[in-house]
Amino acid sequence: MKRRLLLSSLSSSVLMLSLSAVAAEKIDFESRYQRPSSDSDEGGLWGYMDREEDKVKKSPFLIRDAQFKDYLSAIACKLGEAHCPDIRVYPLMVPLFNANMAPNGMMQIWSGLMLRVDNEAQLAAVLGHEIGHYLARHSLQRLRDAKSRSGLGFVTGLFGAVGAIASLGLAAGGFAYSREHETAADEIGISLMSKAGFDPNESAAVWENLQLETKASTEGESSGFQQLFSTHPLPKDRQDNLKRIALLSPGNIKNEELWQNKVAPYLRIWLKDEIKRNKFDSTIALLNRLTQREKNKSEYLFSRGEAFRLRNKGEDFQLAINDYKAAVLWGNEPAEAHKGLGLIYKAKGEKDLAKASLLTYQAMEPNASDSLLIKSYIEELES
Numbered sequence: 016m017k018r019r020l021l022l023s024s025l026s027s028s029v030l031m032l033s034l035s036a037v038a039a040e041k042i043d044f045e046s047r048y049q050r051p052s053s054d055s056d057e058g059g060l061w062g063y064m065d066r067e068e069d070k071v072k073k074s075p076f077l078i079r080d081a082q083f084k085d086y087l088s089a090i091a092c093k094l095g096e097a098h099c100p101d102i103r104v105y106p107l108m109v110p111l112f113n114a115n116m117a118p119n120g121m122m123q124i125w126s127g128l129m130l131r132v133d134n135e136a137q138l139a140a141v142l143g144h145e146i147g148h149y150l151a152r153h154s155l156q157r158l159r160d161a162k163s164r165s166g167l168g169f170v171t172g173l174f175g176a177v178g179a180i181a182s183l184g185l186a187a188g189g190f191a192y193s194r195e196h197e198t199a200a201d202e203i204g205i206s207l208m209s210k211a212g213f214d215p216n217e218s219a220a221v222w223e224n225l226q227l228e229t230k231a232s233t234e235g236e237s238s239g240f241q242q243l244f245s246t247h248p249l250p251k252d253r254q255d256n257l258k259r260i261a262l263l264s265p266g267n268i269k270n271e272e273l274w275q276n277k278v279a280p281y282l283r284i285w286l287k288d289e290i291k292r293n294k295f296d297s298t299i300a301l302l303n304r305l306t307q308r309e310k311n312k313s314e315y316l317f318s319r320g321e322a323f324r325l326r327n328k329g330e331d332f333q334l335a336i337n338d339y340k341a342a343v344l345w346g347n348e349p350a351e352a353h354k355g356l357g358l359i360y361k362a363k364g365e366k367d368l369a370k371a372s373l374l375t376y377q378a379m380e381p382n383a384s385d386s387l388l389i390k391s392y393i394e395e396l397e398s
């Protein structure tokens with residue numbers, strides 16, 4: 016059964032606008048996708064994705080928290096409507112801004128994306144776009160285009176299992192979706208999020224926030240969302256189109272507090288992974304934004320302090336000290352805020368301050384993996 020689902024719930028003015036934006040192209044899709052026969056080219060694609068999905072299930076990066084996974088699945092389900100039973104969500108600990116949905120129904124949501132979105136509506140904007148590619152069968156069309164050249168190589172670029180991230184980044188650029196597919200996925204995405212009640216204006220907010228990081232990253236520094244941008248290029252007119260359609264689409268749910276409560280247990284580890292990327296300019300730009308949040312403020316302040324301390328350019332040590340102290344003042348700071356202070360004071364030769372901070376760290380985390388090293392520092396400072 017074919018149906019014209021995507022624009023049916025929108026007002027007629029939106030319908031006309033959307034149709035003009037996609038040059039009156041009709042986007043029809045099945046109410047559910049059945050598994051194709053294994054000797055068809057689509058069947059081959061599904062089989063390949065099934066094997067990738069097995070790797071994801073065993074991946075050490077998979078977040079194995081059934082409640083959290085169910086929570087994310089419920090959001091994807093609201094967007095996917097009748098396709099809900101076919102969507103299988105996998106949250107993964109990868110500090111890059113990315114989500115994707117493979118033709119067999121496997122949906123990956125990476126932690127770098129979850130760290131960056133402010134609310135459920137922003138997550139829904141990205142997932143709706145990915146579901147849009149799925150509904151419109153863009154990957155199958157890409158497969159047919161790419162078959163003579165590269166076989167399944169592009170599939171790894173678009174949906175590859177984590178663990179091959181390095182090669183993924185390289186592969187992805189050459190296998191981006193076409194401009195037409197991006198525009199179509201944008202419009203399906205906005206329609207889906209609007210129908211699910213989410214505020215469609217949050218879609219443009221996602222991209223605006225990401226651009227703060229792009230602008231801050233220095234030459235040669237690849238940013239955390241390079242992955243998404245390379246597979247989903249977002250030129251200015253596409254962004255303007257998103258904004259225009261959003262303004263005319265209903266929906267006001269953001270669920271900001273709920274979202275931030277759900278991700279709170281993961282923040283510390285996601286922020287650690289973000290710092291480990293060693294892309295401090297874009298990380299600091301990200302944290303300039305996140306430190307404005309009220310909830311878990313000390314985690315963000317501490318992390319920005321870490322980024323300043325490790326970048327160590329110009330006034331960075333002083334900026335790090337300011338952030339660590341602000342995290343302590345705010346309360347519930349990670350013990351490592353005191354370690355960071357201790358290391359900077361030690362480097363500056365301020366022995367008493369260094370010793371006091373390291374002792375506080377030691378008292379808060381007596382069994383830390385670096386406890387012997389910290390003990391030796393304290394002894395060194397006493398001598």
Ligand SMILES: [Zn+2]
Pocket residue numbers: 144148192196197200246247
């Ligand atoms: Zn896309």
